Amino acid sequence: MLLGITLVAGVKAQVVPPQYGPNDTIVVYATVMPDGTLVPTSALPMVEVVGKMPRWMARQQKKTTRLRNAVYVTYPYAREASRIINYISRRTAGMPEGKRKDFIKQQEKELKEAFGDRITNLSVYQGKVLMKLINRQTGVNVYDLLKEYKGGMNARFWQTVAFVFGSSLKQPYDPRGEDSEMEGYVVEVERMYGG
Numbered sequence: 001m002l003l004g005i006t007l008v009a010g011v012k013a014q015v016v017p018p019q020y021g022p023n024d025t026i027v028v029y030a031t032v033m034p035d036g037t038l039v040p041t042s043a044l045p046m047v048e049v050v051g052k053m054p055r056w057m058a059r060q061q062k063k064t065t066r067l068r069n070a071v072y073v074t075y076p077y078a079r080e081a082s083r084i085i086n087y088i089s090r091r092t093a094g095m096p097e098g099k100r101k102d103f104i105k106q107q108e109k110e111l112k113e114a115f116g117d118r119i120t121n122l123s124v125y126q127g128k129v130l131m132k133l134i135n136r137q138t139g140v141n142v143y144d145l146l147k148e149y150k151g152g153m154n155a156r157f158w159q160t161v162a163f164v165f166g167s168s169l170k171q172p173y174d175p176r177g178e179d180s181e182m183e184g185y186v187v188e189v190e191r192m193y194g195g
Helices: 055-092 097-120 124-138 142-150 152-164 180-193
Strands: 029-032 038-041
Touching: 055 097, 055 124, 055 180, 124 142, 124 180, 142 152
Parallel strands: none
Antiparallel strands: 029 038
């Protein structure tokens, strides 16, 4: 007899008044198992565990948040840079060298008017992320882009500046390797911007 229910073979279950003993004063919930047995069950109250985050975890979270924010800030610029680079490549194909340089200077002037202040206000870290994202969007590193559009001397000058700040214009983008975390954020941002 369990919880006042008596099961008799071949007969419907009959409810029998419970007989309480000295240890039967606590009412508990019961769960009916697939084989028909009843198992006493109790629910534990919710517990909130509050503690100080370990330093290594806090540093990792800070690093991750910094990267995520940098991707969110710089991705629109990388996307626009890719669009403009493709536009310039299409327009300058087969153009004489003099007209090509004039066209590139005109595009550069328009870009400075549109993005000049916002790009120059990026942090060094955001600049590094932007260079990687431009590489991702175009398939070409920033050094080679500068060399193609602005000349070798200009590209070497900016490579030296990047080196002083602990970076490189030639840095590759490896979405399955060291840049896999960045790739995850880029995919997240692309969903926002629609591809």
